[in-house]
Amino acid sequence: MKQPELGHKIQNWRKAKGLTQEELVERCNLNVRTLQRIEAGEVLPRSYTVKSILDVLEVDFSALNLPDTSEKDIYTLLKPNKKFIQWAAVLGVLYLCLSFVEGFIEIGYFYDFGIEVSGVTYSLIKLGIMLSFSVFYYVFYIIGKKLDDGLLKVSAIVLIGLIVISSINDISVFYTEYISIEFSLMMTSVVFGIGYTLLGIALLMRKELLGNLALVSGIFGIVSGVGFTTIIMAIPALFTLTIFEILLIVLIVRLVSSNSNELAESVTEVSAVNS
Known part of the structure; x- marks a missing residue:
């Protein structure tokens, strides 16, 4: 049905x-x-x-017989947003690239490794990250809305709000140093850890509908979120976060590029595994 x-x-x-x-x-x-x-x-x-x-x-x-039939309709529900979601996936890749550049600059500049960067360059990178991240994660708000999933919607909005606030804060710290870099990094780690944990849980709860990729993504999201929240495990969490976000890009591409028959086959495989 x-x-x-x-x-x-x-x-x-x-x-x-x-x-x-x-x-x-x-x-x-x-x-x-x-x-x-x-x-x-x-x-x-x-x-x-x-x-x-x-x-x-x-x-x-x-x-x-809902578990075997409702999955077929995800593609149909997301079809009106297909172009936006495809562009969001591209921006997700851009965000990952910019985040590596950002990390290289911040480690080199703030910790006196001899890297020089202008305020304009740093600000543009942060703004690029903020915009690409926001569009990319907004896809999960759309999916949450289509699935009537409050946790998925809330976690996406929380992460978007956090990236806006943290980007503005980082630019302010770069120019004024009104708080220490260490304190700023710790606060960012904790709040983003909470956001990633929420999104990971939301994906995990939708594993039967979105498939095994959502299951694996959810696990990596939770592991990353918990790592950031503890602060002491933030460095390893950066690696799991990269895997998490790559999986998210693959997930949303599959959701809008698969046809109904492919989705039906995917559900059959998932059902077989679960049984």
């Missing part, structure tokens, strides 16, 4: 029971907007959300 077919069926079952959207959400402990988006086929709801709706409507949940 494809989305929006599922949404249409829920709408028909609701009407057959003589319930308004407001009456149904009150019994299901949902909000009206969520139900509206489900019925309109704009999101892929979690299985337990669908189950709570069907329990009220007295419809057999097992007959829907």
Whole structure:
């Protein structure tokens, strides 16, 4: 059963029971907007959300066979955003390249290794990182929105907010040194660690829907996040973070470049592994 077919069926079952959207959400402990988006086929709801709706409507949940069918619709849901997501993947690669340049400059400049860099050059690099990172991670907000996944949306927005704040802070420290470099790096490590951990958990929770790549990405995200949060493991976490972000680029490229048949085959493989 494809989305929006599922949404249409829920709408028909609701009407057959003589319930308004407001009456149904009150019994299901949902909000009206969520139900509206489900019925309109704009999101892929979690299985337990669908189950709570069907329990009220007295419809057999097992007959829907959701784990094997909802995956086919991710490509369809993301198709309107396909161009943006493809460009975001390119910017993700750009972000990784700029982050290596940034690390080389900061280690050489701030720790007196003889590397000279102008304020303009440093600021442009930081702004490039901020913009490319923001667009790249915004993809996961889009995916979270399509899947009606609050944790995925929140973690993406948190990371985007952090990169904006930290970029402005780093430029300010470069020009004014109003706080020590060490303190700035420690604070950045902790807050980003929390953000990456949240995103890793969100991906891990979606492993059955997004596949094994999301599972592996989620694990690397959590490991990176925990490493940054502890501070003492921040250096090793930089390596796992690089792997994590490469996996994210591959994941979003696959989500928008696969056709429905390929996705269906992917789900069959995942289901076989899980069973």
